[in-house]
Amino acid sequence: MKRAISIGITALLAGLACASAANAASARYDARTVIVKYADRASSSQRSLAGRLAGLGETLGSIRGVGAQVVRVARDPAAVAARLNRSKAVAYAEPNYIARATGIPNDPRFGELYGLDNNGRAGGTADADIDAPEGWTALFGASAFPSTGGAKIGIVDTGARAGHEDLAGKVVNCAGVRSFGIDVLGLLNLPLLADPTIVDGRCGDDNGHGTHVAGIAAARANNGRGVAGVAFNSPLAICKALDRLGAGAVAGIANCIGYLAATGAKVISMSLGTAVDSTTLRAAISAASSGALIVAAAGNGGNAVANYPASYAEVVSVAATDRLDQRAPFSTFNDDVEVAAPGVNILSTWNDGGYKVISGTSMATPHAAAVAAIIAGRYPSQTPAFWRAKLVAGVDDVTAPGRDPQTGFGRVNLLQAATE
Numbered sequence: 558m559k560r561a562i563s564i565g566i567t568a569l570l571a572g573l574a575c576a577s578a579a580n581a582a583s584a585r586y587d588a589r590t591v592i593v594k595y596a597d598r599a600s601s602s603q604r605s606l607a608g609r610l611a612g613l614g615e616t617l618g619s620i621r622g623v624g625a626q627v628v629r630v631a632r633d634p635a636a637v638a639a640r641l642n643r644s645k646a647v648a649y650a651e652p653n654y655i656a657r658a659t660g661i662p663n664d665p666r667f668g669e670l671y672g673l674d675n676n677g678r679a680g681g682t683a684d685a686d687i688d689a690p691e692g693w694t695a696l697f698g699a700s701a702f703p704s705t706g707g708a709k710i711g712i713v714d715t716g717a718r719a720g721h722e723d724l725a726g727k728v729v730n731c732a733g734v735r736s737f738g739i740d741v742l743g744l745l746n747l748p749l750l751a752d753p754t755i756v757d758g759r760c761g762d763d764n765g766h767g768t769h770v771a772g773i774a775a776a777r778a779n780n781g782r783g784v785a786g787v788a789f790n791s792p793l794a795i796c797k798a799l800d801r802l803g804a805g806a807v808a809g810i811a812n813c814i815g816y817l818a819a820t821g822a823k824v825i826s827m828s829l830g831t832a833v834d835s836t837t838l839r840a841a842i843s844a845a846s847s848g849a850l851i852v853a854a855a856g857n858g859g860n861a862v863a864n865y866p867a868s869y870a871e872v873v874s875v876a877a878t879d880r881l882d883q884r885a886p887f888s889t890f891n892d893d894v895e896v897a898a899p900g901v902n903i904l905s906t907w908n909d910g911g912y913k914v915i916s917g918t919s920m921a922t923p924h925a926a927a928v929a930a931i932i933a934g935r936y937p938s939q940t941p942a943f944w945r946a947k948l949v950a951g952v953d954d955v956t957a958p959g960r961d962p963q964t965g966f967g968r969v970n971l972l973q974a975a976t977e
């Protein structure tokens with residue numbers, strides 16, 4: 558007799574009431590100008606002598622209220638400024654440093670995404686976040702929010718509402734298991750008649766969880782609507798292996814992993830888990846892991862019990878943190894936890910076309926998977942092992958010093974992923 562292992566989604570429905578590394582931070586200061594303020598007591602001849610010795614050219618302007626001037630130079634402004642600062646005729650001199658706007662997209666609910674940019678409101682800790690705006694600015698510049706060009710992210714879940722206003726155009730592969738079995742009065746699924754064959758076009762989301770995960774990973778940014786995904790330039794491959802109750806058998810899950818790998822997904826995000834170590838699931842993970850980095854939820858047990866697939870060696874296990882950068886009470890803690898990401902009270906897209914706040918290591922997982930996709934997009938010819946090493950090296954060490962069972966190497970950081 559066929560035994561169906563039911564794998565639950567790793568979201569908590571409690572409290573529900575609710576590319577290319579482009580023009581990064583290149584020049585630090587303007588190569589042609591320096592800012593100098595002369596000492597009040599210096600005479601005009603002392604000033605011009607100091608300026609001549611340092612090699613100053615014409616004065617281009619002054620700075621209101623500061624009494625400093627902007628002057629053209631032919632040499633390295635840092636060297637010129639250093640030379641000027643040795644003169645008694647100079648109050649101070651410095652290069653004309655370049656500040657860059659940080660890319661805050663215009664999505665109306667972006668301010669609620671503490672996991673991406675935490676300003677300390679709502680009882681949070683400022684900067685307990687993945688530094689998303691800083692990372693996006695380093696990748697794309699301060700005002701560009703491309704919707705394409707990133708590494709493909711595969712998601713095994715309850716499906717996704719591909720027509721959601723904040724996911725429009727993002728889902729480039731859509732499939733799911735043919736049948737979850739017979740639904741008796743909407744109460745009981747009979748898995749004995751389930752068919753785990755993957756069928757194209759069957760990724761509609763009758764639960765909501767998968768749409769939420771998809772939005773965290775890659776919702777459209779700067780479109781004047783809703784939220785912003787971490788890797789908003791990544792296309793999504795969606796495979797539905799979990800039913801309307803958020804459960805699914807390993808046969809379908811394993812098939813989805815194979816399907817997503819075949820679509821060319823560089824990262825496969827799995828916000829699901831079971832305490833059962835299935836040979837089938839293990840084999841599917843092993844086969845896919847040569848081409849894709851697989852990222853999965855550590856689990857919501859609030860204990861140290863291993864959760865699969867997260868606990869397989871090939872899979873990055875993701876714990877959940879809150880707006881204080883502390884481990885969520887529900888988040889599984891054990892030696893296999895590899896990284897952490899925001900997972901408490903996360904706002905994202907929902908299958909009713911709207912938006913919803915939910916919690917879970919399910920929500921942490923797509924944050925980490927999307928950061929991994931940013932890395933894969935920067936290094937497209939590298940291996941999953943390389944991307945994984947970059948992911949764990951580019952974290953902020955939180956909870957106990959060093960790698961610890963609560964948050965692994967630390968909470969992921971998009972700026973470090975984008976620049977290191």
Ligand SMILES: [Ca+2]
Pocket residue numbers: 673674675684685686687688689
């Ligand atoms: Ca920050």
Ligand SMILES: [Ca+2]
Pocket residue numbers: 664723776777778779780781782783784785
């Ligand atoms: Ca949006």
Ligand SMILES: [Ca+2]
Pocket residue numbers: 866867868869870871872873874893
């Ligand atoms: Ca693991």
Ligand SMILES: [Ca+2]
Pocket residue numbers: 954955956957958959960961964965966967
């Ligand atoms: Ca730590």
